[in-house]
Structure formats: structure tokens, C-alpha cells
Amino acid sequence: MKAAIFVQAGQPLAIEDRPIPQPGSYQALIRVHRCGICGSDLHMTSGSAFDIPCGTVLGHEYAGEVVDIGPHASSLKVGDRVTALPMSACGDCPACRADMPLHCIGLQSMAGGYGEYTLIDARKAIRLPDGLSFEDGALVEPLASALRGVRRIRNLDAKTRVAIVGAGAIGASAAFWARRLGAGRVAMIARSHRNEGLAAAMGADGFLTVGDDLPTRLETVLGGTPDVVIEGAGSAGAIQQSITLVRNGGTVVSLGGCIQPDQILPAIAMFKDITLQFSVAYGLADFRQCVETLNAGAVEPRALVGETISLTDLPARFDAMRTGSHPAKVMVNPMAG
Ligand SMILES: [Zn+2]
Ligand SMILES: [Zn+2]
Structure with a gap:
């Protein structure tokens, strides 16, 4: 063969x-x-x-x-x-x-x-x-990888605002499951517009590209600061970006699996009192x-x-x-x- x-x-x-x-x-x-x-x-x-x-x-x-x-x-x-x-x-x-x-x-x-x-x-x-x-x-x-990750979110319901960093297969699948398992609003964030159509097909309410006013635009799409940010990018900096975007007391679920050392600023995560959850x-x-x-x-x-x-x-x-x-x-x- x-x-x-x-x-x-x-x-x-x-x-x-x-x-x-x-x-x-x-x-x-x-x-x-x-x-x-x-x-x-x-x-x-x-x-x-x-x-x-x-x-x-x-x-x-x-x-x-x-x-x-x-x-x-x-x-x-x-x-x-x-x-x-x-x-x-x-x-x-x-x-x-x-x-x-x-x-x-x-x-x-x-x-x-x-x-x-x-x-x-x-x-x-x-x-x-x-x-x-x-x-x-x-x-x-x-799909199963993303499902397991989304199931890690506690109390996911119609009030939950979910942002997803990364619009590749894992990010888009996470959007599908967040929508399917009952999230209120779901927004995807990417570096380019390339997967905007995919995001809509998978059930995301909005698609945003990175830029200065991202937190404001995200709030507009979600109706508030995200309760949960799912990191599906796997690139250095994506976890810190997720920590920055999530609300105080919120949850970051990391699915990207970045293979390089990747800096986060723990004091921000601590000050915001967030839960940082990995899933594989x-x-x-x-x-x-x-x-x-x-x-x-x-x-x-x-x-x-x-x-x-x-x-x-x-x-x-x-x-x-x-x-x-x-x-x-x-x-x-x-x-x-
Ligand atoms: Zn795989
Ligand atoms: Zn065994």
C-alpha cells in the first residue's frame, strides 16, 4: 500500500x-x-x-x-x-x-x-x-476535540457570551458547539477575513478581525464583555489576548496547543480572577x-x-x-x- x-x-x-x-x-x-x-x-x-x-x-x-x-x-x-x-x-x-x-x-x-x-x-x-x-x-x-473543550465551560446558557480567538478548524468547531450547546452570543476573532463565511456557517453571530478597538467591537457584537474566551489559535500571544478580552471572573479555555514558550502576564489573569482551563x-x-x-x-x-x-x-x-x-x-x- x-x-x-x-x-x-x-x-x-x-x-x-x-x-x-x-x-x-x-x-x-x-x-x-x-x-x-x-x-x-x-x-x-x-x-x-x-x-x-x-x-x-x-x-x-x-x-x-x-x-x-x-x-x-x-x-x-x-x-x-x-x-x-x-x-x-x-x-x-x-x-x-x-x-x-x-x-x-x-x-x-x-x-x-x-x-x-x-x-x-x-x-x-x-x-x-x-x-x-x-x-x-x-x-x-x-469536532470531538472542540466539543470536549466547550463542555469544560461551566454553566453555559443563553446568557453566556462566548468569544473565540482563531478561526481555523478548532475555533470554528468551538463556535459550532458553543451555539449548539446553548450559548447566548458567539463571536469569532481572526487575523484576516478569510474565514468569515465559515464563521457564519458554523453559527457565529459575528466575526471580527484584530485591531485597536477590538474590545469595543466585541462588546457590541456580544452585548457585553465575553464571559468565556476560547483560544483556538495555537499561536504565541493568543492566551494572553484571551485573558485580556475575557470579563473579570470569566473563563479562558485553551485548545490551540501552542508549541513554543508563550508569555502570559499572570498578574492580569490574577487581578481579573479568571479561570484558565486547558483541554485536550x-x-x-x-x-x-x-x-x-x-x-x-x-x-x-x-x-x-x-x-x-x-x-x-x-x-x-x-x-x-x-x-x-x-x-x-x-x-x-x-x-x-
Ligand atoms: Zn486533529
Ligand atoms: Zn486505560
């Missing part, structure tokens, strides 16, 4: 032939139909301390068709259309019992969506209802809620997908995404060559 291999930072991914893996006991093999490119994939191949080992096949936002199952993977059958958490976990440790498999003592990555086939943990898979496409299935992972990943319940929400007709997140490319085109596109502007979500279709 063909797969895009990480060689080393500064070099493009290499399309190589690899043997099709055999499913282990609780595993299934899927033919990958769609895999989203995530900002974290760019981060993990950029020459930072967070780089993945050479030879790794990235791709953790995937959906596909089951083509083989291991001896204890009978919850799935060949032909099932699925998405899955891109990890294997024991199912029995405190983290797993809290539906936080990322912190499992036996965590194993099941990334590999940048290949024609990849293994999944059958216990972490969800069947796609007939009305949902593989593209929908590949949106579930980023998801559990099976989050995945299930995303699938159910899409299947119930809330298909706004389809607006995230701006471009679908072949595996062959992935290496060049992947590197271009490091510097150039790109749609919120670029999808790879390994079936397209």
Missing part, C-alpha cells in the same frame, strides 16, 4: 510502499477513504521538541471501510463504514474509566490515515449511519455525540472542508500549509491516488 511517511523536519513527506498491516486481537483494518490534515500534524513535523519519530505515518482524523478484523474485533464486520478514535487504550485504567483514553497507561497511537490502509482499535470505532459520508466521519475527530482530546462519548449530532441534521461542520486532495498531492500541499493560507480543513482521499 502507499503511505505518506515523515522523513525528517525540513523534508517533504515521502510516498512509499509499505506492507498492509495485519489486524491484532482487538483491531480492524480499514481502507482509508478520507483523512483530515490537522494543525498538530504540521506542529509534530516542524523540527520542535514535539516531533514524531522518523518513519511515522501521520493522520488521525480518518474514516474508512473495514476490510479485515482481528480475532476479538467482532463488534465490527467487513464492509462497515466507520470512524475511530486514533488510539488504542486498555479500557480499564482510571483514565479509561473517565473516558480520557489519551491518558491511558497503555496508550498506543493508531494514527496512519495518510495511507491507503490503517489499523484501528475496534473498541474505539463508531459505525457511520447511512446518511453520513466518509468526509463527515473524518470531521468527527476535530476526547473520549468515545464525545465521538458518539458528534456522529449523532451530524446524523440529526446539524451538518454545518461540512463547511469546514475546503479542499480534498490525493495522497500523491499530499507532500507538497502539506508543506505549503506551513506558511500559506489554506482552508480550515484540507482532506486527503487516499483512494484518489
Whole structure:
């Protein structure tokens, strides 16, 4: 099978032939139909301390068709259309019992969506209802990350004013969930107007670009200072910007995952008496809620997908995404060559 291999930072991914893996006991093999490119994939191949080992096949936002199952993977059958958490976990440790498999003592990555086939943990898979496409299935992972983050907000209700810093896939997905889970007003803030249409499609009441009078413009859109600021930018300075914008006693939820040292001024956060909350990943319940929400007709997140490319085109596109502007979500279709 063909797969895009990480060689080393500064070099493009290499399309190589690899043997099709055999499913282990609780595993299934899927033919990958769609895999989203995530900002974290760019981060993990950029020459930072967070780089993945050479030879790794990235791709953790995937959906596909089951083509083989291991001896204890009978919850799935060949032909099932699925998405899955891109990890294997024991199912029995405190983290797993809290539906936080990322912190499992036996965590194993099941990334590999940048290949024609990849293994999944059958216990972490969800069947796609007939009305949902593989593209929908590949949106579930980023949607689930944002869902978990928005669920961290305590007492979210029709009076809650939410501002979101960053209008990429995570920021836009956070806007979708804030709206969906009952926030009063939702505004998105970005550096450019590029994703203004996306923000509206995802349910934001307003879209603002950064600038001197941002706090005033934000108050106008939200009807007051934000109670919650969700940081979905992942760039240095975004957390401090969120702290500056949030009201006294408010909450900042950081989902961006900036990989550089990033200064905040603690005295401002302290003086404002804010809660600074980080959130990462998801559990099976989050995945299930995303699938159910899409299947119930809330298909706004389809607006995230701006471009679908072949595996062959992935290496060049992947590197271009490091510097150039790109749609919120670029999808790879390994079936397209
Ligand atoms: Zn991701
Ligand atoms: Zn576990």
C-alpha cells in the first residue's frame, strides 16, 4: 500500500510502499477513504521538541471501510463504514474509566490515515449511519476535540457570551458547539477575513478581525464583555489576548496547543480572577455525540472542508500549509491516488 511517511523536519513527506498491516486481537483494518490534515500534524513535523519519530505515518482524523478484523474485533464486520478514535487504550485504567483514553497507561497511537490502509482499535470505532459520508466521519475527530473543550465551560446558557480567538478548524468547531450547546452570543476573532463565511456557517453571530478597538467591537457584537474566551489559535500571544478580552471572573479555555514558550502576564489573569482551563482530546462519548449530532441534521461542520486532495498531492500541499493560507480543513482521499 502507499503511505505518506515523515522523513525528517525540513523534508517533504515521502510516498512509499509499505506492507498492509495485519489486524491484532482487538483491531480492524480499514481502507482509508478520507483523512483530515490537522494543525498538530504540521506542529509534530516542524523540527520542535514535539516531533514524531522518523518513519511515522501521520493522520488521525480518518474514516474508512473495514476490510479485515482481528480475532476479538467482532463488534465490527467487513464492509462497515466507520470512524475511530486514533488510539488504542486498555479500557480499564482510571483514565479509561473517565473516558480520557489519551491518558491511558497503555496508550498506543493508531494514527496512519495518510495511507491507503490503517489499523484501528475496534473498541474505539463508531459505525457511520447511512446518511453520513466518509468526509463527515473524518470531521468527527476535530469536532470531538472542540466539543470536549466547550463542555469544560461551566454553566453555559443563553446568557453566556462566548468569544473565540482563531478561526481555523478548532475555533470554528468551538463556535459550532458553543451555539449548539446553548450559548447566548458567539463571536469569532481572526487575523484576516478569510474565514468569515465559515464563521457564519458554523453559527457565529459575528466575526471580527484584530485591531485597536477590538474590545469595543466585541462588546457590541456580544452585548457585553465575553464571559468565556476560547483560544483556538495555537499561536504565541493568543492566551494572553484571551485573558485580556475575557470579563473579570470569566473563563479562558485553551485548545490551540501552542508549541513554543508563550508569555502570559499572570498578574492580569490574577487581578481579573479568571479561570484558565486547558483541554485536550476526547473520549468515545464525545465521538458518539458528534456522529449523532451530524446524523440529526446539524451538518454545518461540512463547511469546514475546503479542499480534498490525493495522497500523491499530499507532500507538497502539506508543506505549503506551513506558511500559506489554506482552508480550515484540507482532506486527503487516499483512494484518489
Ligand atoms: Zn486533529
Ligand atoms: Zn486505560
